[in-house]
Amino acid sequence: MASASSRRWTDLLTCRQVLNIMVILGFMFNYMLRVNLTIAIVDMVVDNGNSTSANVTNSTSTGHPRFAWDTQIKNDILGSFFWGYILTELPGGRMAEIVGARKIFGGGMLAASVLTILTPASCHIHHYAVIGLRAVLGFFLGATWPAILPMAAKWIPPMERSKFIANMMASSLGAAITLPVCGFLISSLGWPSVFYFTGAIGLIWSILWFVLVFDSPAEHPRITEEERTEIETKIADGEGGKGVKPSTVPWVRIFTSLPVWAIVITHGCSVFGYFTVVNQLPTYMKDVLHFNIKNNGLLSSLPYLGKYLMAIIASWLADKLRRSGKLSTTVTRKVFTTFALLVPAVLMIIQAIWGENSALSVTVFTASLFFNGAVTAGYLSNGLDIAPNFSGTIFGMANTLSSLGGWVSTQIVAVLTKESSTFDTWKFVFWILVFTYAFGCLFYLIFGTGKLQTFNSVEAHPKDDKELQPLKSKAELDKEKEILA
Structure with missing residues (x-):
């Protein structure tokens, strides 16, 4: 546990404030990894495509390929996220109670970020590869949402928990930001940039999460005795x-x-x-x-x-x-x-x-x-x-x-x-x-x-x-x- 003199660089923010900031950003980027495909797929697919294969038949204005995926394939790709997502909701919440939310939320985001970066490559393999990748991505992100409540139980006093839970709604803020940002990236750099950008953001956040966030005040190496006592007492x-x-x-x-x-x-x-x-x-x-x-x-x-x-x-x-x-x-x-x-x-x-x-x-x-x-x-x-x-x-x-x-x-x-x-x-x-x-x-x-x-x-x-x-x-x-x- 850090002494007052060794915490000078964090005097402006308490450990609990850092946690709030990381959770807000985490849910913003969580939803960004989830909805990026719904925006990019508009530019990825040939209009009125009827083919059932992933053969490249066209290119975008930025020189990137389009795929001949019909309506059924597009719906299968967009819906595959929920195949994995629904499987880990309950296990994710329970695992966070056992091993801690730090590993479950941070690990889920890290894995989803890597899979997001691999999405453009999967498109060139086959649409089944995209479906499988998105299902696995949903599998990892499904565990993240229920994981935050066990962390709140250890870090946030009961009479302040409504405000902390509101951080989860930062997902809506993430969706609002993702729409125009991804639109700009598609028009400027092409649809693959959407996945590289959002995946890289998720990776950076994941690294910071494991450096800055811990499962409880007792486990945090940089918390002051005063802050820990106040949280645990309340x-x-x-x-x-x-x-x-x-x-x-x-x-x-x-x-x-x-x-x-x-x-x-x-x-x-x-x-x-x-x-x-x-x-x-x-x-x-x-x-x-x-x-x-x-x-x-x-x-x-x-x-x-x-x-x-x-x-x-x-x-x-x-x-x-x-x-x-x-x-x-x-x-x-x-x-x-x-x-x-x-x-x-x-x-x-x-x-x-x-x-x-x-x-x-x-x-x-x-x-x-x-x-x-x-x-x-x-x-x-x-x-x-x-x-x-x-x-x-x-x-x-x-x-x-x-x-x-x-x-x-x-x-x-x-x-x-x-x-x-x-x-x-x-x-x-x-x-x-x-x-x-x-x-x-x-x-x-x-x-x-x-x-x-x-x-x-x-x-x-x-x-x-x-x-x-x-x-x-x-x-x-x-x-x-x-x-x-």
Whole structure:
């Protein structure tokens, strides 16, 4: 552990602040590695190609080859990411609880970055090579998301965790940045540069992650005694004392816990709506309203930027309300979850009735994602409230269901609009979104809670059945230190 004199170069930033910065950048680059292909493939494929082979038939304006991949092949390539992604959500969360989030998150990003750099080469082999590579890339990135919650359980005091979880929404910021940056790279240097650039960024971040980030304050070689004591004391006080983490996962108690299923089901409903709005409704704008939102860089980025902005605002407000004691953890989570899901439900009702207006539709879609950003102050942080020792496992369960939701939304839209993509057929999609958002909201209102669950620890503590308490202020901690001294 570093002394004050040996930490002069880091005096401007605490170890916890460095962790926050690295997590924000990590989720930005995580999503960059995920969506880069969706942008580049537009320039990679010959228009109206009908061939089922990967033979080069054309070149781009920058001299790079295009491939004759038909619509089915393109969809297989784009969808292959989820084949691997869904497999490692639950194992990734559990492995982070066992070996630490540093290895799981950092290792997943490192492997995905290397695979991204190899993507252009795989394109010249065969489209099956691209499909396999993207599936493996999804396999590694799937483990990264649930890994962050176990790290938050060790580094972030309970009353500050909403703000930390909001860092995950930096993925939206990454998507907003990736759109224009990759567009510039494609027009200037060609589509391969997208993979080399994003892969190199991921590699640099991965190296810095292993140098700067550690699984707990006790393991950090450069943390001061003051910062470590403050973090560990606040976490112990906020969680009701030092509990003993079970050596095995209480699977039966987790799978039969209604508060756990409140998180899992609500997350699935929320992400179902997100995937539908982001991935499917641009098709509605183009086919029904003859307005291609993807061609407008600003309008394409607005939903992502809005969601990240709301995530920050809502999380800051939620933690403030909990610290002040004005709202309990349970009430806070339910209020913000309701806000994040019920408002988009109402907006989808408007869309289902008056959605033939393109300006109104853009406003509705953007606003629905903006308000949905408040989930960081609602159910998304709730796993850390009810079971910090198994928060990765719970989030892995939730993200597995939500990943399935992304595939299901694609199939629903395909079936409903197969014969004709008109406003009358799309109305059914909007009403399904209304029901999904409302059901998720109602389920969480009934079964959600902020109480620490007894299965979190093998020992029963006096505060196990109580909600997390407001943390002691810095002045109170300093006063206690003076008394002990």
